[in-house]
Amino acid sequence: MVLSGLSKSLRDAVRRLVGSTGDVRAIREFIRDVQRALLRADVRVEQVLELSKKLEKAGREEPPPGYTRKDMVLKALYEELVGLLGGEKPYRLPILPGRSNVIMLVGIQGSGKTTTAAKLANYYKRRGYRVALVCADTYRPGAYDQLRQLAEMVGVPIYGEPGSTDPVGIARRGVEKFSREGYEVIIVDTAGRHKEERGLIEEMRMIAREIKPNHIILVVDATIGQSAYVQAKAFHEATRIGSIFVTKLDGAARGGGALSAVAATGAPVSFIGTGEKIDEMEEFDPPSFINRLLGMGDLKALVDRMREAEVKVKIRREALLSGRFTLRDLVEQMEEVRKMGPLSKILGMIPGLGSGLPEEVLREAERNIKKWRAIVNSMTEEEIRNPKILDRSRIRRIARGSGTTPGEVRMLLKQYNMLRKNIKQLRRKGLLARFKI
Template sequence: MVLDNLSNSLKDAMKKLAGKTVIDRAAVDELVRDLQRALLSSDVNVKLVMQLSQSIKSRALAEDLPKGMNAREHVLRIVYQELVGLVGKEADFALRPQKILMAGLQGSGKTTTTGKLCRYFQRKGLKVAAIGADNFRPGAFAQLETLCKKMNVPCYGDPMEKDAVKIVRDGLEALKDNEVIIVDTAGRHALEDDLIDEIAQINDFLHPDHRWLVIDAAIGQAAREQARRFHEAIGIDGVIVTKMDGTAKGGGAMSAVAETQSGIVFIGEGETIDDLEKFEPNGFISRLLGMGDLKALVEKAEESIDAEDVDVNAMLRGKFSLNDMYKQLEAVQKMGPLKQVMSMLPLGGMKLPTEALDGTAEKMKRFRIIMDSMTPQELDEPSLINTSRMIRVAKGSGTSLEEVRDLMKYYKMMQKTLKGFRGNRMAMGKMMKQMQKGGMGPMGPM
């Protein structure tokens, strides 16, 4: 995982929030202080940190609780949304034939990333090739060629040629059978005029579909200035932040890029060819906070889920009727596949048998249709349901005896599973509360 330091301190802050009995102003203040510390030590700009703090505080205290969400989840949702805002939008591209120009300072990771991108497009089934237009550093072409050879990716270069534009022209000709062409360029140790001139000339000649700037995460918030200057020169439309694995300043680099006009396309997180991740803000922040897919959860929690009459206490005492199951199926249906929902619950080490999780939405729907043909007594006391009743229910619901048996089997399995949980009352109570609330706990994995 990239950004381990930041991630760990954010996770700690969220855990602290999860452990609070009440979420009041003091709890929000404390959370915001923890977030500030975490973000500042990741070199996020002070002004941005302050804006984010202000925004979290005022939203947490002023906004109404969304239906189906408790105060804790409300705050978590705001934190999540604000952090997604901080790292900005992803820069997108299509999986189709295209030319990509790589730009960046010396040592930022252009050549390595060119190799990684070749691998990426190759995996997506596109015919990809690279041009090594770095005639500044001796050995530059050999470096790219070695990378490409390992992947069987065609690579063009001419270490003797001084004119970078000519290399690109010849390269396009030599590689014209390929769909995606990635052009690696020379870096300089600072943004000097001749670097800018050269890349501007290549840009004019190549007319690339994308101009991606490679930035070393270790420069932290200085990334803003670099992105801005390159953007002025050639119109950067995506940034690749590299070496996220080796610095504590990645948060600063990312948030600084977010402030410029170009979004992040990829993140480099290691030296090998596969250490490249397509940047996706929601997933990225969810993982940073250590919590599955928060976006899905936040969206789910926004739908109102009315499961409040699941009788937790009765279930804890040992009663789990078809009625209870019916209500749960209803609640769960509004939240998506059971397997996914269960994976979000704070069950700790406990696992439902996989058969219980394999109920497809379609099957659940059939179950509900069957249950609609049962009497209230039957729903409350399923042991009443003998074969003749099953036949009646099957007829009444337009299903088959087999399907009714299937439902009863499923019910018994759920009942047995819940008995198993009962041994662990705490986890059980927690799970049922989550189910009742319907928020299905973004706080789950904490």
């Protein structure tokens, strides 16, 4: 299991929150649990504080009808963690079939480049591409043999010049040869050993200038935690990194810190390594990764449902407050609300309005929804748009058509007018401007 320590502590925290009453104290404790878990995983303090603030804010916000504060906080946790890892949209390498796609791997010594080269070769081969490997590491003793053995395992050809001291030349000749031969994915493994990082980065730059790779992948070892940030940043600035492959996430206690740190450089994480074997890698997909991490398969679904509910509320609210709110809107809103939860809740979300309607009016409204629907259905479009034209005879006609009494029709009109008056008052007081409506 990837990031098992972090996963366990986050799951425990979530379980505790779900089992609690969801009061202020429970939410505060939850946030503290999450902070501890993330800090232990070596996530940067600033990022943890930022995330905590968002959770606190979510805990104070009014949830959409049908949801609780706990839901709000969980949704925020999910969104913030996904954001921490680079966002909702997973990054995929732009590999074009039928062309020579050159992928160059860079990274410091021991980060896992050679292993990763073999993993990627295997990955693309299994997806039907013609794949080849190039060994441009002239520093590590036995570098060529290591990659050759892996290439044999995967069953792809390799180019190298054992004993040579010209990595730039090897890379060029290897890429030229395999391009000529029609290979679609050409993966270039490079050196990690160098006297100093500056020299290493300079060599990477020279190779990149020579072979013009379609994609440079920085290989970063997750066990270094948040120090991955400095490393990723240095490479990113020097050689235009396309994406990052984070290795050794299996059992890396500080893997969470490494993942969030590299994501913070702005370079997307394309894959993660989850073991030494060549098939132990995954495409990196923040939402599903976080889902698994939190052990809540339906968290994403919950978040999606809540987002829908929030949008619905927003649309209604805008219609309501802009005065474009017709009798039909009123009835539809009531129906919607009945499905979602108590009426007082949704109206309570409208600033200044929830308290403007007495509880008994709300209860009465809930009872009347069915009748109101029938009444509105018996009205003409013109009457709905402009209820002022409703005189006695029209009201009598509508009552007959809807199986209600003229008194009940008048009651609906009264509610409607009251709502409009409330809104007008709020507008006059300038209260609505505060909410940017």
